[in-house]
Amino acid sequence: MNGAGAVASRIEELLAQARAKTGLENFGGDSWREGLEVLVRSALTEAHFNDFGEQPFYGAIVQALCNRLRVEDWYARHPEIDDQDVEIELLGVGFPRTGSTALSHLLCEDARYRNLLIWEEGDPCPPPGIDPEADERRKANARDMVELRQKHLPQKLLSMLPRSATGPLEDHDLMALEFKAQIFLVSAHLPTYADWFVHCDMEPTYRYEKRVLKLLQWRTPQKTWRLKSPTHSLFLDAYEKVFPDARFVQTHRDVAKVLPSVSDLYYTMLCATNHDIDPLYVGELNMEHWGLALDRLLAYRADPQRDARFFDMGFATFQADPIAEIRRLYNWLGDELDDTSVARMRAWREDNQRDKFGRHEYDAAQFGITEAALAQRFGAYRERFSALLG
Numbered sequence: 001m002n003g004a005g006a007v008a009s010r011i012e013e014l015l016a017q018a019r020a021k022t023g024l025e026n027f028g029g030d031s032w033r034e035g036l037e038v039l040v041r042s043a044l045t046e047a048h049f050n051d052f053g054e055q056p057f058y059g060a061i062v063q064a065l066c067n068r069l070r071v072e073d074w075y076a077r078h079p080e081i082d083d084q085d086v087e088i089e090l091l092g093v094g095f096p097r098t099g100s101t102a103l104s105h106l107l108c109e110d111a112r113y114r115n116l117l118i119w120e121e122g123d124p125c126p127p128p129g130i131d132p133e134a135d136e137r138r139k140a141n142a143r144d145m146v147e148l149r150q151k152h153l154p155q156k157l158l159s160m161l162p163r164s165a166t167g168p169l170e171d172h173d174l175m176a177l178e179f180k181a182q183i184f185l186v187s188a189h190l191p192t193y194a195d196w197f198v199h200c201d202m203e204p205t206y207r208y209e210k211r212v213l214k215l216l217q218w219r220t221p222q223k224t225w226r227l228k229s230p231t232h233s234l235f236l237d238a239y240e241k242v243f244p245d246a247r248f249v250q251t252h253r254d255v256a257k258v259l260p261s262v263s264d265l266y267y268t269m270l271c272a273t274n275h276d277i278d279p280l281y282v283g284e285l286n287m288e289h290w291g292l293a294l295d296r297l298l299a300y301r302a303d304p305q306r307d308a309r310f311f312d313m314g315f316a317t318f319q320a321d322p323i324a325e326i327r328r329l330y331n332w333l334g335d336e337l338d339d340t341s342v343a344r345m346r347a348w349r350e351d352n353q354r355d356k357f358g359r360h361e362y363d364a365a366q367f368g369i370t371e372a373a374l375a376q377r378f379g380a381y382r383e384r385f386s387a388l389l390g
Contacts, residue, residue: 007041014040014058018065027065028072031204035179036061042193049188053273057187063122064176070125071177071212084214088246089113089333092228093236093297095290097261098251099315104228105352106322108168109344110337114222115168116213118142122173124212129219139165164352170229174212178205182231185285186269189277198289202235206242233293236300246309249329250297252388253315255378256371260364262286267367283367291377298380314388322349 014036019025043057075081090107092100108115119135119142126134143165172183180200184190217223228249232239239246263279263286270277301307311332318325323345330337364370375382382389 003041003045006044007037010040010044011036014061014065017062018069021062022066022069022073024069024073026072026076027068028075028208031208032068032178035200038196039179039184039190039193042190042196043188046190046192047188048274048276050273050275053188056273060176060184060187061179064173064179067122067124067173068177071215074125074127074215075211078218081214081218082211084218086210086213086217086225086243087223088225088227088243090226090249091232091239091243091246092226092230092249092251093233094230094250094252095233095255095258095262095294096230097258097265098253099313099318100228100230100251102322102349102352103249103251103313103318103326104168104226105164105348106326106345107226109348110341111344112222112224112341114217114220114225116171116174116216116225116227118146118165118167118169120216121169121171124216127215127218142166168226168228170231171209171227172229172231174209175205175231177212178208180205182289186266187273189270189274189281191281191285194285194289198234198292202238203241206235206239210242230293233297234289236296240306247311247333248309249311249313251313251315251318252385254389255374255381256364259283259286259290259369259374260362260367262290263367263369264362279366280368283369286367287369287373287377294378294381298384312385312388314390316390317388 015027039061047053047057049057092104094100104115107113108117119138120128123138123141128135146165172181175181176183180197180202182197185194185197213225217225236248263283266286267277267279267282270282301310311329313325313329323342326345327337
């Protein structure tokens, strides 16, 4: 079978599996097909799966297809869901490995706002608040997953990826519903997909994400969202078209610490499910993608009106006194930070100290990342935000 035929055949197998698992047929339009075709073609021709890698990779694709089918089924039975609006008060952007995960967990302790939670992000149906038993079952599954992860994941990954069963999660699985998601790049060697992804049109992805957010908020009391994902730094022009009123918190840290750290994260995750992963490729990939992300962020923020919608937070200052930084953020947002939320934030911080699972050690040279290369690629970023990079 030729390459095109093999890709088409594999896609039909995946679609058939999703239909069989759900008993549903309507995937909702065709905007997702291009991403799925590029992703599957890249996997079939470029991936280096080991014995443990192929099944979870294709399993994640089937899960995304199942989720689309279920989302569309809920809309077919309840078209009034689409009558809602989605208010995103705050989106966290910037580099990964800058304290943004801890910030998102602390903000999630303010129960007045809506966060994308781990137990619903990858399994959004039935919508939260419809079936309490289904909600509790998904929460229990999330707890089991976190516990299993803590027992079996390499210590290095635990130190890099703090996670709680009831806490927030980045919206990778929502982006994966259109098969335009950075999360795929840590599951397989996919250079063609990687290049396509950073240049793709993300507006349809954000429109579908808005569709899912409407579903998730439909039967929950909180309607104002706080989200975060460094991936969106690549696509803020498209994001603005769908969520024009969003404001942003950008977290900062010196690239000499960020790029080797995130490269080590990619490499560790890739090696768990693939063989022959070249660390130099991983370093080049991250230099290219995060360099492009920062170029686009700087260009986006060159507009004073857009720039006014950003709150900047430095890693060292946040680590020294996170509650003080969050108070500054609330003042900027015009929100009130009540004593109950502060107590919950302090309790979370006490239970999730930095380096709880060990200190993350990495070697920039392993990934071909040099100070000269960082200075050349990220000089404009360092100059603009030098006061926040200590």
